[in-house]
Amino acid sequence: MTYVTSKNLGNQSHIDEFILLGFTNFSIKLQLFLFILFILIYIFTLLGNFTIISVATLDSLLHTPMYYFLRNLSFLEICYITVTLPKLLHTFVAKRKAISFYGCCMQMYCFFTLGVTECFLLSVMAYDRYVAICDPLRYFSVMSKTTCLRLAAVSWIAGNLISLGQTASIFSLPYCGPNVINHFFCDIPPVLKLACTDISSNEISVSVTGFLVLPLPFSLVLYSYGRIIAAILRISTNTGRKKVFSTCASHFVSVTLFFGTGAFTYVRVKASDKPDNDKLLSLLYSVVTPLLNPIIYSLRNQEVKGGLRKLLYHKAVIKKA
Template sequence: MIHEDGVQIKTEKSNITTMMEFILLGFSYSPNLQWILFGIFLVLYLTILMCNSVIVLITRIDPTLQTPMYFFLNHFSILEICYVTVTIPRMLMDLLSQKGHISFFTCAAQMCLVLLFGGLECLLLAVMAYHRYVAICNPLHYGLIMSPQVCVQLVTASWVSGVPVVIGQTWQVFSLPFCGSTTINHFFCDLPPVFKLACGDTFVNEIAVYVVAVVFIMVPFLLIVVSYGKIISNILKLRSARGRAKAFSTCSSHLTVVVLFYGTASTTYLQPKPNQSEETGKLISLFYTVLIPTLNPIIYTLRNKDITVALRKLLSKLST
């Protein structure tokens, strides 16, 4: 379907091509499924928006949810809305128009935001793991350590710390010379497929991407592992079986989200040159950009009695 070259400007003194436009192939290889895919992704996107908006609403207005745990969950839900909005609306537009033209600047902006929100999700998951560690392993000092000021500082640091790194990373990638094909075999401008269009020696750039991925994926992940190692050790020391079950239940939703997100994102970004095929990479990207954000609010609400009670209270107020 979409295989023609994008707009190009060639210099007279060089064979290197300055790209003014890329073409996202998306799911053009299955034209008969375009409308079905459009319907599925539209429903998933609206579900993500609705579920996360409800979580944001009830964690802000319900007095019983004005705690650090739900403060972090509130920001995590806001992040999920931003994260999916960077990719899914663009994918829906391409499925609807069956055209994948995207300008050089728009492609760079999309990649920058995807990397920013993805890195932020890693940091927020680490902050939430630290909160659970304090709550379970150091309950006597919980109020002092997790004061409102500290919570705001942790969230602000998570939002701000990745901005200069991601902007520098995106500039580094898009300052590379591009030549040959302008087609990106993906549904959004992601690092691996864009790298494949670059010509010349990209070894230094790939190492830089790998180092940043290690910092923003592996370092938070190690912090999460250490936190939960201490949490599990403390839980096992509890004499009450009911207490152990309650503590494990409190942590299970967060652990599920961590495993799902890190399991897919690390497969894509922790390899300087990914070995998986383009179609496999596209499928993995669907998991961490669409399917996991769909599951996250369900995981947090179904496993959390406070959220379900607050939601029932809200629905009863709306019905009356």
């Protein structure tokens, strides 16, 4: 299937739009199942993350560095899944599965910005847990309000700057057809594959960037959790050891899923010969991770549950009054 919409530019042509195939090569029944599944995932992800933001904002007991970063992460996850999932749902029901050239550019910029920001933010959160567990007496002096604001700001600014450079570089390339992206969003490897020029320098640039924002931050996460595990092993009581280890283990699983799938995609930037596998892999870090984070980081947390109960009780009292 080939679609090409272009404007004549002298002896060249320029694509006005791309076609996102999504999962439309699947059977109708499977597409219907996926459509319903993704709607439910989207609703649950929004509700879970909005709940975390609301509870952590309204409950004064949760105004701590840990929950400040969790609010940032929840906001990021809401944006992250919103950049891709509505367009994916659109591909299941629309006859024309087009996205404009500049719409594709904006989607890539936003997705890459949020992804890079999350890489840095997760490493900051791992450092926060390291200080809290390994140096609890100095925790609030090390992780002061100013320090938290700076760490979060650096994560967001770095994500925007890195994404801006990569997106501008990729969309300054000539695209003259075909314009079919065998993916469910404008991801870097399948878009680069459509450029009508040599892309070797772009592939190297993306791979280097991928190494800087994926394996490097992940190594910092590994170091932090390595120190945390060492501290856990020194806890005298089995109950205390199990509680801390259970929390950190669930965090580490989520972080590993995000970094692992992202690294496989962007450090190995060339699109594979099995695009369906690439799409399924992309679902893990673009859809599954935002779904799991509310459960892993907060909704299993007793402090968040307590804050939610207080919030619901307060609303019930106001309603009765």
